[in-house]
Amino acid sequence: MxxxxxxxxxxxxxxxxxxxxxxxxxxxxxxxxxxxxxxxxxxxxxxxxxxxxxxxxxxxxxxxxxxxxxxxxxxxxxxxxxxxxxxxxxxxxxxxxxxxxxxxxxxxxxxxxxxxxxxxxxxxxxxxxxxxxxxxxxxxxxxxxxxxxxxxxxxxxxxxxxxxxxxxxxxxxxxxxxxxxxxxxxxxxxxxxxxxxxxxxxxxxxxPTPEFEAAVQQQVEDFLTACATQQVLQPTGCPFGLVVRNRIEEAPVWAMVQQPVVSLVPDGANWAIQRVQAVAQIQVDIQSIFDGSVRHLDEAVPFYVAGTVTILPDGTAAITITDGS
Known part of the structure; x- marks a missing residue:
């Protein structure tokens, strides 16, 4: 037992x-x-x-x-x-x-x-x-x-x-x-x-990392600097320009005098460039269509920048810049 x-x-x-x-x-x-x-x-x-x-x-x-x-x-x-x-x-x-x-x-x-x-x-x-x-x-x-x-x-x-x-x-x-x-x-x-x-x-x-924001900042600055090389009143594809009702004597000269300070904010799966102000400078001689007089314009042109930053499948970023309107 x-x-x-x-x-x-x-x-x-x-x-x-x-x-x-x-x-x-x-x-x-x-x-x-x-x-x-x-x-x-x-x-x-x-x-x-x-x-x-x-x-x-x-x-x-x-x-x-x-x-x-x-x-x-x-x-x-x-x-x-x-x-x-x-x-x-x-x-x-x-x-x-x-x-x-x-x-x-x-x-x-x-x-x-x-x-x-x-x-x-x-x-x-x-x-x-x-x-x-x-x-x-x-x-x-x-x-x-x-x-x-x-x-x-x-x-x-x-x-x-x-x-x-x-x-x-x-x-x-x-x-x-x-x-x-x-x-x-x-x-x-x-x-x-x-x-x-x-x-x-x-x-x-x-x-966003500081390095990423710095890279986007540089890309935006490079883009706007390139825009300023266009000697037209309305640079093509750019967020700034000037409208005049008279004739211009010579091609205008643009320069960036205040670059925007880029700030990235969430935008769904990607990023958006928050709307921010920048300033370009234009110099151009304008001739009146009424009396033929010529005046030299040297003027600051404020404008706004916004945009999107999309991360592509290969890991690179595609930046689209708009005029912030």
Whole structure:
């Protein structure tokens, strides 16, 4: 009887530690903690297809780029705090853990998958994957936990830049999203994925870097300086000019005397040059059509500059300058 009791106790311990629903979930969490993303994804019920994504209310084209070791953050102190066997054959296993500096609790739904000899096997009845729906403004390149990505890699170069990109992530998991490029930067946004099959919206507005603003400033100055070389009253394609009702004796001479101080502001997925004043100087001799008298005009011509800055697929910027009206 003692032997039978010992065998029964040993079997109960083996079941709890190796073959129970909580052991299955613990194995999944251990793989995430060890950054074994491929092995975690291979566990029964983790990976999903497009039909399952749609059934869960997630975009069918959700990208799997973050389901890799390089995109995982530390996950520690995972402890099963509850197990609830449902009448439908699904067991809910609740786990508490530490994800970076954040504590979290996640409930997993597990069901029996079959048997190996006398030992049961398990699968997730609800995939523990979730989706971050990222809207990125003023940039296409970003990092998640230090892993580099580009929205054009995820959604394609022809996609609407303001359309959220859907990125599958493991639950639980902490995902820090930030932008640090020569064009734009952002403060990091930490996203805790703690609910399986959840949709997690993230809207990230970047700021232009000083180097980018300086480059745009130089381009605007170069453009206006080139405009001033046109010896006509209305330089073609330029935001300044002069209208006179009399004749001019010789070609006018323009010069820029006050360049605009460019300030970039968000404009959807790109940038806009905020309306700002500048001043050009014109010198020209004007002959009256009434009495033939000639007067020399040496006059400051204030005008306004505005524009847009669009980041092209190759990473360069296209600057369009308008007259600010």
């Amino acid at each position: 003692l032997l039978v009791g010992a065998l029964g106790a040993t079997g109960a311990v083996l079941y709890r530690d190796l073959y129970s629903p909580s052991a299955f979930v613990t194995r999944y969490l251990d793989l995430l903690a060890g950054k074994q993303a491929a092995d975690a994804l291979a566990l029964p019920g983790v990976a999903v297809d497009s039909a399952q994504l749609l059934a869960a209310g997630l975009p069918s084209e959700s990208n799997q780029a973050l389901l890799r070791a390089a995109a995982l953050a530390p996950l520690t102190d995972a402890t099963v705090v509850g197990t609830d066997e449902g009448a439908d054959g699904v067991t809910t296993v609740t786990v508490h853990y530490q994800a970076g500096p954040h504590e979290g609790t996640t409930a997993f739904r597990v069901e029996r998958a079959g048997w190996v000899g006398v030992a049961p096997t398990w699968r997730f009845s609800t995939s523990p994957l979730a989706a971050i729906e990222l809207t990125l403004r003023g940039a296409t390149r970003f990092t998640v936990n230090g892993f580099d990505l580009d929205t054009r890699q995820v959604a394609g170069v022809d996609a609407d830049p303001l359309e959220p990109v859907s990125l599958l992530v493991f639950s639980p998991g902490l995902y820090s999203i930030e932008v640090d490029t020569p064009v734009s930067t952002s403060r990091g946004v930490a996203v805790l994925s703690d609910k399986p099959q959840a949709s997690i919206p993230v809207d990230l507005q970047t700021e």
